[in-house]
Amino acid sequence: MKPHFHKVPIGLAHSFAIRHDRKPNFGTLWHYHPELELHFIIKGQGIQYIGETVSGFSDGDLILLGENLPHSWRCSQEYFQGNPDVQAEAVVLHFSPNCLGKNFLELPEAQPIPILFEKAKKGLKISGETKEKISRLLDALLEAAQLDRLIYLLQILNILAESQDIETISPGYSFSHLHNLSEMERLEKIYSYVMEHFRENITLVQMASIANLSVTSFCRYFKKMTNKSFFEFLIEVRISNVCRRILEDRLPLETISSEYGFQNVSSFYRHFKKVTGMTPHVYKKSIATGLKITRRSKAVQLHHR
Numbered sequence: 001m002k003p004h005f006h007k008v009p010i011g012l013a014h015s016f017a018i019r020h021d022r023k024p025n026f027g028t029l030w031h032y033h034p035e036l037e038l039h040f041i042i043k044g045q046g047i048q049y050i051g052e053t054v055s056g057f058s059d060g061d062l063i064l065l066g067e068n069l070p071h072s073w074r075c076s077q078e079y080f081q082g083n084p085d086v087q088a089e090a091v092v093l094h095f096s097p098n099c100l101g102k103n104f105l106e107l108p109e110a111q112p113i114p115i116l117f118e119k120a121k122k123g124l125k126i127s128g129e130t131k132e133k134i135s136r137l138l139d140a141l142l143e144a145a146q147l148d149r150l151i152y153l154l155q156i157l158n159i160l161a162e163s164q165d166i167e168t169i170s171p172g173y174s175f176s177h178l179h180n181l182s183e184m185e186r187l188e189k190i191y192s193y194v195m196e197h198f199r200e201n202i203t204l205v206q207m208a209s210i211a212n213l214s215v216t217s218f219c220r221y222f223k224k225m226t227n228k229s230f231f232e233f234l235i236e237v238r239i240s241n242v243c244r245r246i247l248e249d250r251l252p253l254e255t256i257s258s259e260y261g262f263q264n265v266s267s268f269y270r271h272f273k274k275v276t277g278m279t280p281h282v283y284k285k286s287i288a289t290g291l292k293i294t295r296r297s298k299a300v301q302l303h304h305r
Helices: 112-120 128-143 147-162 175-197 204-210 215-226 230-248 253-259 265-276 280-289
Strands: 017-023 036-043 046-050 053-057 062-065 071-075 088-095 124-126 166-168
Touching: 017 128, 036 071, 036 128, 046 062, 046 175, 062 128, 071 175, 088 128, 088 147, 112 147, 124 128, 128 147, 175 204, 175 230, 204 215, 215 230, 230 253, 230 265, 230 280, 253 265, 253 280, 265 280
Parallel strands: none
Antiparallel strands: 017 088, 036 062, 036 088, 046 053, 046 071, 062 124, 124 166
């Protein structure tokens, strides 16, 4: 499935666009556009497709996407059930590289900004103090008018260009990969099924049928495309959802683990530590005491044919 070209609506009275979205979900359209996009997720969880990388997203994520970088945010299944109490919310800023004038990026003082734009072509995840500053500026930009809009945009770009709180999302991606994305439709079917049924006993026979492959071919295909086995991926999805569940309630870990597809406690503890780098009890204690936790990356790198 090739990504769709998306025309970003920017009014004639403005040089760039910003909006505050509140809706049931973020849709499923895999798309790209020539504008850069700064996407701040206020509420929402699910799987994001950025370039050649598939990974989880959650409340508070801040992402900068470069021009023509294909992307999609697919919310978890509960966001598609029509429940008015389950809503996705985000602030989205779109701007072209030349929105401040064709000669602006050639100014000596502006030199860090085109470097930032080049890095953003592979997707950037922003964290730490930088994320806090940018989120406040986005709130101000939503209410700003006239020249203040440009001032806030410049402040945002300046902070991002100087920040060290930035991680590349899809380091191996280039726009030339677009013609190799025909496998994305098959992968999206696989991921969508897992997101909906990960609590159940999913078999390789089921997944092979969904992918329209034999079991042997499916295992080889999934390993080739993601650099991990299907069951490694399934366990990561389950553990990620267990972590979120731990934040939401105080049920015993054994109860939560059984609800999320783990057959026994010892297996759950072993997989939890492998994925997160800590035991479930240490994780739960860290949450309770407010300690900062750094979890291992869940990114799934796609390997093109």
